[in-house]
Amino acid sequence: MRVNIQMLISHGRVARKMGLGPESRINMLRNILTGLVRHERIETTRGRADEVRFYAEKLIDYAKKGDTDEKAMKMANFWLTEKDLIPKLFKVLAPRFETQPKAYTRMARIPNRENLDKAAMAVLEYKGNPFPPLQTAKRDNELTLINQLLKGYREQRAQQAAAKVEA
């Protein structure tokens, strides 16, 4: 086979190869998407999470059209293999994201899997889920020199303000 740079360039192809072929890829994505809609936060490999992200957001866009829309119902019926999730999609997830135009999902990376394959893992979740947040807001270390000086400055300013108020 002629090994060349063309092999490294995707030439506009945006779909990853997954599983045994295009049908297998769609089936895998369907399963992961169904799990995401059921649990609202799932843990998979990074590649799969990235692929599912697009489909998850497009599914919400279709769900926003309402369950009376034929095409939306067909899409939901195809993508959700567990049929008890179709009402959940239309009645819980779609109203949740009514105000937001675009970003409905969040992906966070996780340390590699403990198995032999050491696969790179990620967590994919729909925003507004009932679980505690994945990433807490990082606060700077208070014990660094600059932060201590700033803390002192802030306290000084507060004392001066209090003195002015009394006088």
Added chain:
Amino acid sequence: MAASTRKLDKVMFSIKLLRNIQQQNERFLSTSMRRLAEGSDGGKPTKFTPPPKPVIIDKTQSEASLRKFLSPEFIPPRQRINPLKFAIERKDMIQRRKVLNIPEFYVGSVLAVTMADPHASGKTNRFMGICIQRGGHGLGATFVLRNIIDGQGVEICYEMYSPRLQQLEVLKLEKRLDNNLMYLRDALPEYSTVNLDMKPVPHSVTGDVPVNKTRVRMRPKPWSKRWERPKYNVQGIRFDLCLSPEKLEHAQKWAEPWREYDMLKEYDTTALEERFLKEVQTEMSKSTSP
């Protein structure tokens, strides 16, 4: 009889003379009266007002289509290219369209194209045929015309915005069941022949384009492509006459039913189409005003 006619002639002649003299006098009088009147106004000479130009209604040239039709090459494919490139290209396309009238046509319509040819006597050559494919985007848009001349099938691929094209006439405007008629290569020759002396068929400027629902009979297999496979989505072939039901079923193995649900493959062009249609219409109407 002859004598009476001669006398009549003399009488008529004298009457005509009198009438002429009278008219001349009247004219003389009338001009003098007008002149006197003008002179009385301000002493300026009469201004020569040319007679109004006759309005020529050219019915041979078909009117511009009033249908909302945007040529498919204006719609860019999904790419990561800066949209500025497409905007500039559109400007160039509109500028070319102001010079050469590219009419509305679809795959399945019969066109006649005159192209500049340095080696032909008269420096132009004319070809007509059925449009079987419209490809390309932007300035590189092409269309393929097919015809059978002296028993030989001929297909010519023309670039719509080439400066060599001098005239594009639509002899018959119609659509077919498919967007791509490449299967005519494997169909019986009667479906691809277009009479070279064909006269333009008048078509309405408003309303829907007529759809020709002919389903074509094919030559025996092998064909250039396996047209029975669902990926080509051919509606215009009579498969029941050339393939057995088992073969048709076997072809459905390549069906890929998940394709219609794959959101990644969707490309919604309605917003783009509206925007470009408005732009093209405003730019084209600007050209006719000055």
